């Protein structure tokens with residue numbers, strides 16, 4: 183008697199994996215959050231806030247969109263930078279479509295042109311001009327569109343304003359054209375594959391970036407040491423270590439009489455309570471680990487791992 187393994191040849195469902203790419207600060211995280219409708223990627227006005235590859239998931243009926251929110255393109259100066267660059271180029275190779283964001287104004291820079299080159303070699307791509315709310319004259323937008331069209335790599339060019347929440351339906355529609363028939367890779371009610379612990383760490387980093395002067399926050403790493411629900415309550419205890427590179431930075435993260443740390447922690451707690459849907463007891467400690475950005479072991483320890491392919 184022979185046994186056969188049933189092979190499903192037809193699916194009623196499909197999915198599309200999308201790399202969200204573009205120069206730092208162009209609005210990749212903001213767009214991911216808008217499309218997902220939840221806070222999965224941290225957003226600040228300072229470039230290069232996105233370190234890890236965050237996956238936003240949106241399921242609309244039979245179609246599942248999976249967004250990879252990549253770090254901005256930049257020149258790598260240390261191991262962390264190199265790893266971030268690798269994450270960005272890996273994403274383009276793995277996906278069904280790349281969505282490259284552009285500012286409405288300004289010359290395309292060297293790293294944007296390098297990305298465009300990479301797109302010529304990889305799969306299909308669409309261009310998205312964000313921040314149309316800043317456009318003064320519609321002719322400016324037309325000129326930008328013509329410039330992008332001339333690059334000869336984009337199947338189509340879209341215009342959006344994440345700030346005004348304009349253009350997202352057109353994008354969903356555009357991306358759906360690249361969907362591939364198959365199973366859904368994530369639960370239909372999932373919106374990210376990022377563990378809650380990592381989301382908590384990202385939120386704390388976001389607050390540090392928001393409240394502190396430029397030089398320090400980019401040198402910090404946040405590690406969630408404990409994430410534990412208190413049985414019988416709606417309370418989660420979260421213990422967090424904030425690592426910085428110098429003793430003097432530690433002092434600044436803590437602030438006068440602990441004021442800065444308190445400010446960061448209480449803003450982070452409010453966000454955590456919102457997305458976790460319960461009360462949070464958040465304890466933060468600040469520690470010094472010099473050169474963590476150049477130390478392979480510590481990078482792995484802090485979660486900046488090279489992600490395995492999703493498929």
Ligand SMILES: Nc1nc2c(ncn2[C@@H]2O[C@H](COP(=O)(O)OP(=O)(O)OP(=O)(O)O)[C@@H](O)[C@H]2O)c(=O)[nH]1
Nearest residue numbers: 207208209210211212227229230231232254344345
């Ligand atoms: N005016 C305007 N500002 C926007 C819009 N979308 C995003 N921004 C702002 O642009 C800044 C950068 O947004 P992010 O989403 O963090 O940009 P990013 O591309 O993810 O940045 P990196 O993580 O550094 O690569 C933030 O201050 C946003 O509020 C928009 O449609 N209009």
